[in-house]
Amino acid sequence: MKAGIIVFPGSNCDRDAEFALNMAGFKTEYIWHDYENIKDYNLIFIPGGFSYGDYLRAGALAKFSPVMKQIEKYILNENGFVLGVCNGFQILTEAEILSGALTKNNSLKFICKDVDIKPINRETAFSRYITKDSLTIPIAHSEGNYYIENYEELKNKNLIAFEYIKNPNGSIGNIAGIYNETFNVLGMMPHPERNSLKILGNGDGLEILLSIRRSLENE
Amino acid sequence: MKKFFFEVLIILKDGILDPQGSATQKVLKRLEYPIDNIRFGKLITFEITAKDKDNAEKIAKEITYNSLINPVLENFELKLLKEIEI
Numbered sequence: 001m002k003a004g005i006i007v008f009p010g011s012n013c014d015r016d017a018e019f020a021l022n023m024a025g026f027k028t029e030y031i032w033h034d035y036e037n038i039k040d041y042n043l044i045f046i047p048g049g050f051s052y053g054d055y056l057r058a059g060a061l062a063k064f065s066p067v068m069k070q071i072e073k074y075i076l077n078e079n080g081f082v083l084g085v086c087n088g089f090q091i092l093t094e095a096e097i098l099s100g101a102l103t104k105n106n107s108l109k110f111i112c113k114d115v116d117i118k119p120i121n122r123e124t125a126f127s128r129y130i131t132k133d134s135l136t137i138p139i140a141h142s143e144g145n146y147y148i149e150n151y152e153e154l155k156n157k158n159l160i161a162f163e164y165i166k167n168p169n170g171s172i173g174n175i176a177g178i179y180n181e182t183f184n185v186l187g188m189m190p191h192p193e194r195n196s197l198k199i200l201g202n203g204d205g206l207e208i209l210l211s212i213r214r215s216l217e218n219e
Numbered sequence: 220m221k222k223f224f225f226e227v228l229i230i231l232k233d234g235i236l237d238p239q240g241s242a243t244q245k246v247l248k249r250l251e252y253p254i255d256n257i258r259f260g261k262l263i264t265f266e267i268t269a270k271d272k273d274n275a276e277k278i279a280k281e282i283t284y285n286s287l288i289n290p291v292l293e294n295f296e297l298k299l300l301k302e303i304e305i
Contacts, residue, residue, distance in 0.1 A: 057289055064286075094289065101291035103231075108238040147235065147292065170236065 046088030059090030100148030106170030
């Protein structure tokens with residue numbers, strides 16, 4: 001199984017992603033953001049950081065990178081799965097691949113701590129093989145407050161991936177992560193790649209990555 | 220060709236929390252000013268080269284809507300400030 005990690009100018013969780021994906025059994029390659037061929041990967045990981053310095057808005061400038069056009073095609077053709085974490089989630093919403101938007105935490109503060117999240121829709125490739133009812137995953141963001149006008153629709157379509165057990169940032173409906181309508185894209189603010197081993201916490205982040213790998217293998 | 224100078228004022232929609240605004244308001248209230256509803260916005264200026272005003276306005280609007288704002292969170296007011304012959 002091969003995972004590609006997109007690297008934007010300003011990405012800084014790309015190496016954590018590589019480490020965690022290797023732990024989950026993926027072969028990994030970095031993909032510079034102006035690269036134009038990503039068809040061969042089973043998983044595309046859009047890591048956290050500050051793409052283009054988060055100028056204008058978090059993720060707003062990254063959506064114009066050439067690789068994003070390829071990612072849109074990749075998703076449409078269902079070539080594999082896309083996981084966007086933190087800044088990756090912000091980029092996916094800015095590119096309108098995922099609905100809604102992420103705005104400033106209502107505390108005004110950058111929050112960096114472990115939070116507990118629970119998987120809501122457990123039928124997707126990203127969640128099918130998660131064994132626990134709640135996962136402890138670190139967050140590190142100042143713009144993680146998820147907002148969407150039609151929250152009910154999101155809920156009715158079962159697009160909510162994870163909810164915070166205790167809301168850290170003011171997100172509507174305690175949302176920590178959402179899917180696209182074809183369930184091949186997951187965007188989430190918590191960083192599973194930062195808790196991929198027991199020594200880094202309890203290893204809960206690996207549950208999500210392993211679920212993706214097992215789903216790919218069993219397809 | 221002409222050069223058209225635009226400014227766009229970007230404001231958060233009603234109901235979207237503006238932490239900068241509310242923090243500032245809190246401080247000013249503490250100083251006992253009768254102040255409410257402080258909202259922060261962004262002012263962006265840019266220049267468009269085009270053959271006429273209609274064209275320039277069309278391009279400016281497109282750039283603003285597709286790139287400068289996030290329509291989920293923000294509203295905008297676009298203004299043409301001046302034009303010069305080049």
